[in-house]
Structure formats: structure tokens, C-alpha cells
Amino acid sequence: TRLILATRNAGKISELRAILADAGLPHDLVGADAYPDIPDVKETGVTFAENALLKAHALARATGLPAVADDSGLCVDVLNGAPGIFSARWAGTHGDDKANLDLLLAQLSDIADEHRGAHFACAAALALPDGTERVVEGDLMGTLRHTPAGTGGFGYDPILQPEGATRTCAELTAAEKNAISHRGKAFRALVPVVRELLG
Numbered sequence: 001t002r003l004i005l006a007t008r009n010a011g012k013i014s015e016l017r018a019i020l021a022d023a024g025l026p027h028d029l030v031g032a033d034a035y036p037d038i039p040d041v042k043e044t045g046v047t048f049a050e051n052a053l054l055k056a057h058a059l060a061r062a063t064g065l066p067a068v069a070d071d072s073g074l075c076v077d078v079l080n081g082a083p084g085i086f087s088a089r090w091a092g093t094h095g096d097d098k099a100n101l102d103l104l105l106a107q108l109s110d111i112a113d114e115h116r117g118a119h120f121a122c123a124a125a126l127a128l129p130d131g132t133e134r135v136v137e138g139d140l141m142g143t144l145r146h147t148p149a150g151t152g153g154f155g156y157d158p159i160l161q162p163e164g165a166t167r168t169c170a171e172l173t174a175a176e177k178n179a180i181s182h183r184g185k186a187f188r189a190l191v192p193v194v195r196e197l198l199g
């Protein structure tokens, strides 16, 4: 069966392909960019789970195929969980990773190491054309560096150092990141659900 990946974020797509293939999901994974005529859904939810479901349902309805979606972000302790669901557009322009990261670092410039706790969160949703839905979540706890390091990954990876690690997410290999990441955890939890509903 075909399974649509309801995301246009290239960083997510490459991670999701690896995570789902490693988990042995036999489905033919197709990116949303294969359906350029389908408009982007408005992310009007107030939680990662709500937004992931909105994206999955929109693609499933429009294509008639099962769809999985990711909604994710960085939640900073001293900012009461912000940027959170606004992570992709924290500095104003959707998907401008560098501007988002620079703004966040500026906002946290006075915050000492012991108060720089943060986590990545990910909701992974599956929607079927008949309206059936499932959503599961994963997170990655860590602390925020004062200066970016590393060139891997995407988004806020150069400043998030996972708990117990000495490198940032951007200094990990793709496989190392997927093994511990919010996205890896959420989508590995979604795999048995996909199998149950799609065979």
C-alpha cells in the first residue's frame, strides 16, 4: 500500500523515510510534494497532536490514501514551552531555520546554563480516508547551548544537546539522532498502529 507523508519539510522527510524503513514498514512512502496541487492545511490546532491530525486528515481526504503527519517543535522551559507549536515560524517567516534559531538564542542570551532546559516534541498522526485517526507522541529532553554547533539535521538541532550527550543533535549522525529523537520515538510507536489498521 501507498502511505503519504503529509509534510513538505525536507529534514523531516529524510528522517521519516529512515525511521519507518528501519522499523520494517513495508509501505511505499510518498512525499506530499508528489501532490503539489493540494493546498497546505492551516495549522489551527493548539497542540502538536491536533496539528498533526489536521495535516494527516487533509492529505488523506484529498488523495484517498492513508496519510501520516508530523507536528513537532522545541519547547523551552524558561519560555513556558515556547516556541512550541510556533517553532517553524518563531522569527516570522515559516521555515526560516536560521532566523528562528538566531532569534531564540538572542532571547536566551542572559539565561545561565542551569536554566537552559528544553525538549523537542513530536506528534505522529495517521489518518485514513474514511476518517479513522490515531496519534502518538515522543520527546527528546536536553539543554540549549549558547552557540550553534554541527551541520547535520535541521531547525534547532545545532543548539539542542540531548540529556547525557556531549554533542548537539546537529553533531550526531542521522542514525544516532533517529535512535533517540522525539520523531524516532513517536514514529516507532506509530508503526504497530499502521500495521494494525493497514495490514
Ligand code: ITT
Pocket (backbone or CB within 6 Å): 006, 007, 008, 009, 012, 043, 055, 070, 071, 072, 073, 074, 085, 087, 088, 089, 095, 097, 100, 120, 153, 154, 155, 156, 157, 169, 181, 183
Ligand atoms: P510540515 O508542516 O510540512 O510538516 P513544518 O516545518 O511546517 O513542516 P512544523 O509545523 O511541525 O513543521 O514545525 C516544526 C519546526 O520545529 C521545524 O521547522 C523546526 O524549527 C522545529 N523542529 C522540529 N523537529 C526538529 C528537529 O528534529 N530538530 C530541530 N528542529 C526541529
